[in-house]
Amino acid sequence: CVLCGRADDCPAKYGEKRTYVEYNLTVHYYCLLMSSGIWQRGEEDEGVDGFLITDIRKEVNRAAKLTCNICKKKGASIGCVAPKCKRSYHFPCGLQKECIFQFMEDFRSYCWEHKPVQNFPVKESRGTSQCTICLDLIEQLPMYTVLKSPCCKNAWFHRECLQYQALSAGIFFFRCTVCNNKDKFQKEMLRMGIYIPEKDAAWELEENAYQDLLQCYQHCDVKRCLCKKGRDYHEPDSKWEIKRCQCCGSRGTHLACSSMKSWEQNWECTECRSILAKAGNYSKQKKHSLATSEKTDGPTGLLEEPSPKHPRQSPGSQRNFLLRTPKIMCQNNLSSCSHLELPASNSVMMSLSPLMSNRSWSLRKKQIKQRSQVSNILKELKLQVNTKTTRLNINAENIWNTALKGFRQRNFSPTNTIEINFTNCKNRSKTDTSAASKHHFFQLLMLHLQNSSLFEGSSVKNLSLDFQ
Structure with a gap:
């Protein structure tokens, strides 16, 4: 590099290393930005991002007369902006000495003695926390290598982690990793010497x-x-x-x-079903449904949603009644569970014991009562279901305007069932309420959107219709 004299190629620390063979010139991008005696006098496509080659030569000659206060070599092109401070240094030397370089406005630089620091409340407890980027432990101390979020009280970062994140996210996506604050966070990071490139995020620039x-x-x-x-x-x-x-x-x-x-x-697939089973979702729902059906007469237990993989038997079914009978006998110590067999018919079940018959009849009445309550609840819920349909008269050759006309009807509601009526089918109206007709309608609608000026054609913006 003609400014710092180093051959290191480390874009994260010194910026992109650029070589211009026609000018016999090699320079680090950050060394050029932070040099105190040069500014962009040309357009972006002139010289090196607006820095004219003649101006770069003049800056190299000026820096050759200045000695670095850190390495004691010539070529110190960067000076501290603090009043009455005469320190000069190379950009890499300034990084080693923990100087602050502000990549904003007039690109000010501060030496290790006059650099800005973050304010920490005196009463704030000192301890350790995790860097919210790399998740390693970090000491909550006012250090050059540690930065605190201006918008979150307990968010701490490594300076190096923040710089790598800024280079990857760019100015549009670089924000606090805890609260997603952008403006306040970026302003503080720029003040503390984090370079935020004016580009899109790295993951947005990758093709396909x-x-x-x-x-x-x-x-x-x-x-x-x-x-x-x-x-x-x-x-x-x-x-x-x-x-x-x-x-x-x-x-x-x-x-x-x-x-x-x-x-x-x-x-659900077998993998997801096993995860749900380990979490106890299925077992808890099954136990809770049995408990509420035996102990509760209210609608709360009746409306519990059963597991989709274990459909609940209806409360009045004979199979459910026969399966519960041995459980009741075991709980009352009428007989050993190992000697019980499921009855083959109702006559066998009724002849087990008088106590069993009374208990079964009371349980039967409770189940009939619950079934009647379920029917009443369903009748009330039916009144809340919107069964209205909205007919859309669609011209396939003018899909966009006819669809808009249908959507703008006064009686149109997104909750209604859509009925498609193609009006240009063999010069007569033809109504088709099947799912295939709706599928065809949405395909035509999406094709129009894809070819519109907004999406610039199918080759530019990839759209796909998931009718499911």
Whole structure:
């Protein structure tokens, strides 16, 4: 580098190392930015980001007369801006001596004696906490290598971690990792010498970085797939439609392979089901449903949502009644549980014992009462369900205007069921309320959006329709 005299190529510390063969010039970007006797007099495409080559030569000649107060060598192009301070130094030497370089406004530099510091309350307890970026322990002390968040009381960072995050996130995404504050956080970090590049985030600049997110997972992962056309075969609105796991979305099954009648049913893959089981969701729901059905007459126990993988038997069913009978006898010590057998019919069950008959009859009456309460609750809930339909008259050749006209109707509501009426089918009206008609309507609508001036065509913005 013509300014600091070092050959190190470390963009995180010294900025990008640039070499211009036609000018016989090599310079670190940060060394150029922080030099005290040069400024950008050209356009961005002139010289080195607006720094003219002639101005760089003049700055090199000026710095050659100044001695670095740290390494004692010539070429110190950076000076402390504090009044009456005559210290000069190279940019790498300033970093080693913990000087502060502010990459904003007029790019001021402060020596190790006059550098700005963060204010810490005297009464604030000193201890250790985690750096919220690398999660390593950090001492809560006012040090050059440690910075405190201006917006969060207990957020501490390593200076090096903050600098790497700023280089990756850029000015648009660099913010507090705890509260997501941007303006106050960036202002303080710039004051304390963190360089925030004016560019988009690194993950946004990578080409096709999110390509995988535009593809829906369509593969049957059950142990025994019944589809003769293979696990990847997918046919919408049929038993071979692939349903994805409602928890992770990364596993799938054909409706027929999991005995599902429609894609509206919930389905979890074996991995997610095992995680839920370990968390106790299924066992707790099952125990709670049994306890509330035996001890509670109120609607609270009746409205509990059962596990989707273990459907609850209806309260009045004979199977549920027969399974509970041996449990009652065991609790009352009428007989040993190991010698009990499930009765084959109601006559066998009624002849077990008089006490058993009385207990069973009282339980039967309670279940009938609960069933009547359930029916009353369902009748009340039915009144709250919106069953209205809204008919949309759609012209496939003018999909956008006719769709807007339908959406702007006074009686249109997003909660209503949509009924599609294609008006230009064989010069006569043809109504089709099937899911295929709605699917076709949304496909046409998405195609228009994709080719609009907003999305600039299908080759620029990748859109996909997930009708499920």
